[in-house]
Amino acid sequence: MSGLIRAEGLGKTFGGTTGWLSGKSDSVRAVDGVSLEVARGETLALVGESGCGKSTLGRLLLRLIDPTEGSVWFEGRDIASLGASEMRRMRQRLQIIFQDPFGSLSPRRTINQIISEPLEVFNVVKGRKARRERVAELLTKVGLPPGYMDRLPRQFSGGQRQRIGIARAIALNPAFIVADEPVSALDVSIQAQIINLMQDLQRDAGFSYLFISHDLAVVRHIADRVAVMYLGRIVEIGSKRQIYSVPQHPYTQALLSAAPEPEVDTVSSRIILEGDVPNPSALPTGCTFHTRCPIAQEVCRVKRPSLDEVAPNQFAACHFAKPNPIPIG
């Protein structure tokens, strides 16, 4: 497994500044010391409840948001410390697919203008005519008729717009794409088409995905590895098989037990989590999950568990994760 992009102790705190006019504001710890690695050509899924910092983490990896601590290593350089012009050059290799197919396309620009923008910025395709040809190619690649490239985004459906957004993301042949809930705004019938398209494109071009989602069924379909996030921290990370069949962290177990089972005859015992997600501006001490954890003990309130290897390449941040797991059914 060769690493493509690696986060080390990545953190982001929003707010908390004291302005002379605005007064003091509460700080929110959106991402708290996250370390992870995405290998070349793999899909790492990032799952968790809304508000747990998934999208922020994705944007930190692309440096669409500046981290408050930590580093992001990509192709041998720490992009968290690059200057503005060097970072801009790096953007050829790092792309994003957005959740909102409506807001992510500028309403007054044609499809051709939208998709050719990255080509123009990096001057990889010279000349208007050559760019039109490249846009036509890209549209065909994402399954849209090239004849519609002079239309405006509002003339397309959600699924079609998402294809346009994907065409823009792959235009520069990036190495790493953050897909921020790319199908959650789409009809279920369209979701599968978009997921398949994303997989086909990955197979052809060999880039990696960070696939942010809260839909465990979709993740099971597309992911190679899965990272589970809770309140800004990675609580468990492992291969898809490990996470789905032998989850070690009680939060992962609860998430999986809440997902609908495709098989009718499996009797699954559902783990019901008590209470709400704590306020991220006042994180619980110790293990942040202890307020809702069904197996929490005194130690959980005091000591923050480290992300330890519980099985080969499976890591869990729980004091009670068993080193030799028994599959649960």
Place this chain on the structure above:
Amino acid sequence: MTEPVDPATTETMEPVPPPVSVVSTLIHVIFSRPATIVAVAIIVAFIFLAVFAPWIAPYDPVQQSILATNLSPTADHLVGTDQFGRDVLSRLIYGSRNSLIFGLVSPVLAAFFGTILGVTAGYFGGIPDRLISRVIDLLLAFPELLLAILIAAALGGGFWNIVAVLTVAFIPGFARVARATTLAVKQEPYVEAAVAVGLRTPMIIFRHVIPNIAAPIVVLITLWVASAIRLEASLSFLGMGTQAPNPSWGNIIRDGLNNLFGSPWPIVGAGLLITLIVLSFNLVGDALRDALDPDTSK
């Protein structure tokens, strides 16, 4: 590609209509409202009058005649004459030139500078925002007329001074709207997408921010055109705008007021024209607003 165009895509692709231009939407909006048609006709007539004033006006607007003062409307003088025997109709026609120039130039200039300030404040935030916003708040604290009088009193009259006065008086309104809409547009994912594809900040502002805040700015221009004409009239009425003997609708009313019992016709004529023009620009502004909204226009 393993997956060709999927059925769901082709199905909804067929009825996609070709793009409809803003101009054709605007024409449609205007012609669906009789009042707006009249308003457009009035504005066109007004521009025509101003441009061709020397050919249309029956008399020299500053030519005095001691033998024909304070006349009521007659066949020779359709709106009568004032206390100096000047033909009121000719003065109104020439006066439209001042109103048109002030009415169009200052809002356009104010829109230009106001948009620069507002977008800068809204996009960059932080210290530029604080500086610009506080100055704008300061200017907004004064009613436009008071601000205009203050500046006119400090600078004196004269064409460019009046343009400057009105422009400064209008900048805060444009800057406010530009800042607020920029703040909203900046949150849109398409701006983040532009950052993600490596576009430089000035290009992001010109390509993705300004086109999407242009609609309210354009509408605001038409509304301020009416206000500019009104303000120029007010300043001239107060003796700080267009200087005698040159006519403007404002100083026609001012002169007429001093001579109200001699002849009411200058005031009636100029007052009616100002009302008509202001109303027309407001109606056209409403039509523009509806036509420029990308979501309501089809």
